[in-house]
Amino acid sequence: MTPDLLLASVLFAFATAGTPGPNNMMLLASGANFGFRRTILHILGISAGLGVMVVAMGWGLSGAFKTFPILHEILKWAGAAYMLWLAWKIATATGINDKSPTGQPMTFLEAAAFQWLNPKAWAMALGAATTYTPEGSGSLTVLILAGTFMLHGAPCSAAWAGFGQGLRRFLDRPAILRTFNVSMAVLLVASLYPLMTQLKA
Numbered sequence: 001m002t003p004d005l006l007l008a009s010v011l012f013a014f015a016t017a018g019t020p021g022p023n024n025m026m027l028l029a030s031g032a033n034f035g036f037r038r039t040i041l042h043i044l045g046i047s048a049g050l051g052v053m054v055v056a057m058g059w060g061l062s063g064a065f066k067t068f069p070i071l072h073e074i075l076k077w078a079g080a081a082y083m084l085w086l087a088w089k090i091a092t093a094t095g096i097n098d099k100s101p102t103g104q105p106m107t108f109l110e111a112a113a114f115q116w117l118n119p120k121a122w123a124m125a126l127g128a129a130t131t132y133t134p135e136g137s138g139s140l141t142v143l144i145l146a147g148t149f150m151l152h153g154a155p156c157s158a159a160w161a162g163f164g165q166g167l168r169r170f171l172d173r174p175a176i177l178r179t180f181n182v183s184m185a186v187l188l189v190a191s192l193y194p195l196m197t198q199l200k201a
Contacts, residue, residue, distance in 0.1 A: 029184040046115065082114070084189065090181050
């Protein structure tokens, strides 16, 4: 990978990982409800899951989606259904540091697996693999690209969780917390619209 291509991929990683989307809406809500420390595994899971997706795309999975466009449709709708369920869980969270089974922060594996149902993650991974791994690129280029996304995406994720942590002191009343959680759920659902309409095979 040339220095110019590497720099471009870094800027792409920052721009896509830092902008609002399903991951960041959930990190903001998790930071507010559970605190930054309990959200760390969620952050790391996002980074690892996206890195694996970039590698998979760079090593040929993108070709399968071009050959079988229906795969995009299946994953798109499955991801949308799962995110609607997550939005419901966020909206119905009962309090900060909720200990109930439905009030736990996302685990590392859950966050990593979620990337495979996240339309924005698919768009990011597919866009990165097709743009920054020119035809004939070797495995090392793909691994460098995946590492770039992991290293530069994690700080963006941490910033969203940290912002949520900063909001905790304003959410000490149930009514305010409920309003916040419902707002986060609505934003999570709203983030689906452009992704569902723009994601193409």
